Amino acid sequence: MKLLRSSLLGSAAAFAAVGAAHAADLPVKKAVPIEYVRICTAYGAGFFYIPGTDTCIRLSGRARFEGGYQTAYTRQFGQGGDTAGYRGLARINVDARTQTGYGTLRAFLRIEVASRTGGPYGGGTSGTQQRIAQAFPGLGVDQFGRSQMYVNADKAFVQFAGITAGRASSFFDFYAHDFEFTAATAGSDIASTNLLAYTATLGNGFSATLSVEDPVFRRSGLFSPTVNANAVATNAAVANFGITSSPIPVITGYNAAGFPSRFNFVDGIEKSRLPDFVGALRYDSAWGSAQLSAAVHELNANNVQNNVLGFVPGAGLGTAATAANGSQLAFPHTRTDYGWAVQGGLKVNAPFIAPGDTFYLQAAYGEGAQLYTGYSSYSGGYIQNSATIQGQKFQQYFADATVNPITGQIQKSNSFTVSAAYLHYWAPEWRSAVFGSYGEMDFGAGARAAQGLVFNVINPNNSFAANGIGLPGTRFYQLSQALRDTYQFVAGANLIWSPVKDLDIGVEGLYTQIGVQRGRVIDLDKDPTAYSRVAAINAGGLVRTATNDGVSQVRIRVQRDF
Template sequence: MNIKSLLLGSAAALAVVSGAQAADAVVAAEPEPMEYVRVCDAYGTGFFYIPGTETCLKVGGLLRFEKNYAKADNSAAAYEWHTRARIQIEAKNDSEWGTVYSWIRLQGDSYNNTADGAAGGNQTRWWYYFGIGGLEFGRFDAPGTRFQGYGGRTDWGGYYGNDHDQQYVSYTFNYDNFSAFVAIENDLYNGGNYAPNSQVDLYEINSKGKTVAVYGVNGREYMPNVSAGVKGAFGDYEVGAFVGYDESIESFNVRKWVRGDIGMFGFTLMGLYSDDARNEYFNYDGFSGILGLSAKVTDTVTVAKDIQWWDDDSWRVIGNVNWEVASGFSVLLEASYGDGKQVGDKVKTGMLRFQRSF
């Protein structure tokens, strides 16, 4: 065998071996592209896209500790510990009919270590609403209360209604600097405040001499309460009006307000009227007014005061100081004093709150 034949044979053998090894080689798959969470800035801060969708999600909540004090004239003082945990989730996406949105809140409260289910004890509650465009369905604070921006400037904010925690359907219309809403609200409590099997309605005469259905007994199963409102923004000021009709007692509540925020100062002036003390929207037969004032004295400290007066000469004044210690952590000190039938006999209250928000 000559040198040429030996070289050719060796090359052929190497080719066979190399081919066999190539057939058994493991080829690594290309890595799947990773989809990172993207910030969604279409609906404000805190939203991010749910991976693989065009829906934006926001998660938030708070933890709270409070020490409360209350004392009326000729009665013992009451001291209470209160803690709260809250988490809420909001989701939004666009559609040809407007924004599709939903909101869920889970909240737990504990009062003085009282056992779950006991009166004034631990409470766990859900609230929620959802909608598309201006149409909304839910169970939360009534649309009118939210539409007016709640009450005054303090945490208490004044006594302006009893229409919280309602099942409702509402429609809100926005145009330029103006908005309006109309809502129907379920007026039943724990399944009923009417007598569905009674053939004879029960009535009484209210303080105005008007014959009305007895609240908690009569009412119409198929008829909800109705409310509506309108407001407009004019530079630093907002002006609005609200009307609510409690069908169970055929009673109206009217509210009007002016609100302003000018630089470091703010004010709220609200007038309220109801023609029956059992009106769900405002439990008072007559007129009441709220004046709220606030000032941001530093970048982290805000002071506020609310004064409310009723036309039976009841009154209450409340003031607070709120300190934003750090981003997401605040301390609130609030105290009040009031007198009269709507408040109690020379009632003093105080509250110290520590809160973590996110």
């Protein structure tokens, strides 16, 4: 037994020795070295190398709360009473850069998401952003028009060897409401557009850019008297266009007495064909910047309808033309025209007043290019008539052009804006800005009269909606709001406290006034039934009128950047 135990112990020892010898022959697996994030100093603070690459990246963002109050002048049935609005916004920025033999290769992304509530024009929601699918409305009874989720791919572009490609700020823009909460001053600033551009550095601070840009975000459209503010056809003869079109009536025949007797409709929805062409010459130095920019913008329309519509005196348009309607004219296609705009901007750094002080001055003029001058910045774009103020006395019109119903050709509108802003630092943690703008919108000579004539012919007995113009020469025509030349004045100021770096707590107030340049218009707030009393008004009946309207707004903001 003792011998057996000794043998087993000896065998175990032998196996252990053999196992140890084999283990000593196996390679030892070393731990993977830890690769720490390295700071990248080539492009400024906040950049670090993406592990395993030579690309530097910076992550940043913003969180913001805003609350706003805007005066309202009406509680008419279904038309408002909202005065307050609120917004919470989140922004994420990603900036990636790599040094190459051709210079820096950069990609930049900015995503914004916001929840906005409040009345349609009380500082909360935005019809402008909803029209271009960047904001989506709530559908509840109390939420519709008062609650939006705003989702925007604000920036997504690549820069390489002078090329900028993607979604970026338009190279036409300059001031872009840099010092304002509300962005209410008149001026070109569409936030971002899709573009392909090349910038050449000329030396001594000068650079020149040629940019091919998406035209969709710069269209105010062609005026149509046959649609209402929601773009719904109001005449059965044009219902086949659907609710998103702009059918424009044109005269295509006259009877023996020389009276218009045949009509067709032009499809006024502009199609995407040519891009906008933008050029900019810029100068940057220690004292500030200066820029001169210009843009060309295509205006186009499709052919007239194939069917001919006959006019029946006293009854309006018939479904078909008859011999009594006279002969059909050979109607020319509406020729493509081109809008254009020019802008000059000046930025002056004023450290001799206080460190950080800056002054902006900008002016723009355009024909057939209203969104380049930014006249509708406060009221809202992508709609031909707007009433931003609750209880607004009259609506403003923003069409880039009209189609003359007699010749069938485009008549361009023109607009101009001038804006200025000054930022002053009272102390390192206190700053404020004052800003203001003035602008005018003018329609082509004779355009208002021509549209009034054709619209009243095809809508007998004055059976038209609120955007009807009225028959030229009548009292109602003189008081109508449609296609009136208007002006707009904005003035405001803000005060911001930054108790710690990248934290802003501020308040802003502003006043906006709109008015007609000549004559008077019907006051829709004090006389909301006026458009149903056309005959009485033409006969000299009582009607309330106005020449201008104004509104005040206050906003507070709490914002943290990181």
